Amino acid sequence: xxNKLLRKTFMEPLGKNNPVFVQILGICSTLAVTNKLxxxxxxxxxxxxxxxxxxxxxxxxxxxxxxxxxxxxxxxxIATFVIIVDIVLxxxxxxxxxxxxxxxxxxxxxxxxxxxxxxxxxxxxxxLSLVDGLASGLGYAYVLLAIAFVRELLGTGSLWGYxxxxxxxxxWSIMIMPPGGFFVLAIIxxxxxxxxxxxxxxx
Amino acid sequence: xxxKRTFYSERIYPLLFMFAVTFFCILLTSGLxxxxxxxxxxxxxxxxxxxxxNAGGVDFENTTEGIEEAYQSKIEEKDGYxxxxxxxxxxYIIPVEGPGLWGAITIMAGFEEDLSTxxxxxxxxxxxxxxxxARIEEPWFTEQFxxxxxxxxxxxxxxxxxxxxVDAITGATRTSEYxxxxxxxxxxxxxxxxxxx
Numbered sequence: 001x002x003n004k005l006l007r008k009t010f011m012e013p014l015g016k017n018n019p020v021f022v023q024i025l026g027i028c029s030t031l032a033v034t035n036k037l038x039x040x041x042x043x044x045x046x047x048x049x050x051x052x053x054x055x056x057x058x059x060x061x062x063x064x065x066x067x068x069x070x071x072x073x074x075x076x077x078i079a080t081f082v083i084i085v086d087i088v089l090x091x092x093x094x095x096x097x098x099x100x101x102x103x104x105x106x107x108x109x110x111x112x113x114x115x116x117x118x119x120x121x122x123x124x125x126x127x128l129s130l131v132d133g134l135a136s137g138l139g140y141a142y143v144l145l146a147i148a149f150v151r152e153l154l155g156t157g158s159l160w161g162y163x164x165x166x167x168x169x170x171x172w173s174i175m176i177m178p179p180g181g182f183f184v185l186a187i188i189x190x191x192x193x194x195x196x197x198x199x200x201x202x203x
Numbered sequence: 204x205x206x207k208r209t210f211y212s213e214r215i216y217p218l219l220f221m222f223a224v225t226f227f228c229i230l231l232t233s234g235l236x237x238x239x240x241x242x243x244x245x246x247x248x249x250x251x252x253x254x255x256x257n258a259g260g261v262d263f264e265n266t267t268e269g270i271e272e273a274y275q276s277k278i279e280e281k282d283g284y285x286x287x288x289x290x291x292x293x294x295y296i297i298p299v300e301g302p303g304l305w306g307a308i309t310i311m312a313g314f315e316e317d318l319s320t321x322x323x324x325x326x327x328x329x330x331x332x333x334x335x336x337a338r339i340e341e342p343w344f345t346e347q348f349x350x351x352x353x354x355x356x357x358x359x360x361x362x363x364x365x366x367x368x369v370d371a372i373t374g375a376t377r378t379s380e381y382x383x384x385x386x387x388x389x390x391x392x393x394x395x396x397x398x399x400x
Binding site (some may be wrong): 032036039065066068069076077079080084087088094102108155171173176177 | 246
């Protein structure tokens with residue numbers, strides 16, 4: 001029983017309750033950081049770290065937080081974890097920190113984190129909330145990496161900074177610019193909903 | 204909440220709770236900040252020093268220690284500019300800042316002794332579009348200024364050959380223009396600040 005619940009908590013954000021292509025949350029960062037795989041990877045790791053740990057923290061505190069100030073407490077906890085990510089990147093991965101610039105700080109505004117806390121962590125036990133936060137982060141991560149894969153490949157002919165396509169390839173500049181993010185995201189949402197989520201739509 | 208609403212539970216407790224959470228969070232983040240502060244400052248200084256060495260065309264090993272060592276032995280700090288003692292004579296390096304497409308671009312511009320031929324350019328900071336304007340950081344772009352003389356004209360990517368022509372970046376015309384203005388100004392600054400003394 002407990003295992004089944006755990007499994008369901010873990011699998012739902014990856015598939016039929018995915019934060020990006022079902023709930024359409026966290027779209028601003030999806031569009032902003034997906035033009036290079038490397039940046040995307042750091043961003044999604046930051047988001048996974050933050051969702052998992054802030055869900056855990058809020059769940060631990062859930063019986064003590066006065067409900068009228070719960071949003072303030074949530075924001076404070078999220079901001080703390082994001083600042084930790086920022087400080088660690090700045091000290092140990094300065095090149096990456098420079099490239100990501102303001103986006104690390106903007107993890108705070110990622111709706112997935114606040115959304116999972118409000119919808120899940122406030123009502124569930126700490127371990128389950130940690131799993132839910134982590135799985136939501138993963139569900140966000142793989143969609144973003146897929147988008148970044150397409151955008152970097154078509155936009156610069158390279159992957160992870162290494163040139164993949166030869167000199168015959170003409171870079172699609174639009175792919176690395178903001179509109180490219182909209183196109184790829186929309187196409188991926190469309191494909192996934194059409195191909196894999198037919199039955200969910202008819203429910 | 205099932206507990207009955209009292210002045211304490213409605214007013215005092217939330218205040219105390221928020222105070223405690225805030226206190227703990229700030230303690231954690233400032234502790235971490237102080238613990239890594241030295242490293243962050245070293246990184247920042249290392250970035251700037253590497254840019255100065257690159258602009259002066261000085262060879263160095265690309266590690267924190269290598270940068271530090273080369274900087275200490277080859278660079279002399281002056282008022283508003285730097286003098287590099289490279290294998291090919293003295294080089295003068297000045298920091299220049301100017302507008303980019305999204306935010307300020309700061310570069311180190313290095314000059315030969317005549318103060319008009321570039322010995323190199325290095326980016327200190329920029330906020331251009333990743334993958335487009337941010338390509339000003341790529342070596343092929345910064346290297347092309349070496350041995351050339353301002354004022355520059357932009358030509359299509361991959362076609363520059365004259366001593367005053369530089370390649371623009373395809374898809375980042377505005378950034379290229381801002382960068383051209385910045386390098387042109389660097390040459391004026393060099394004559395004024397270093398030459399005019």
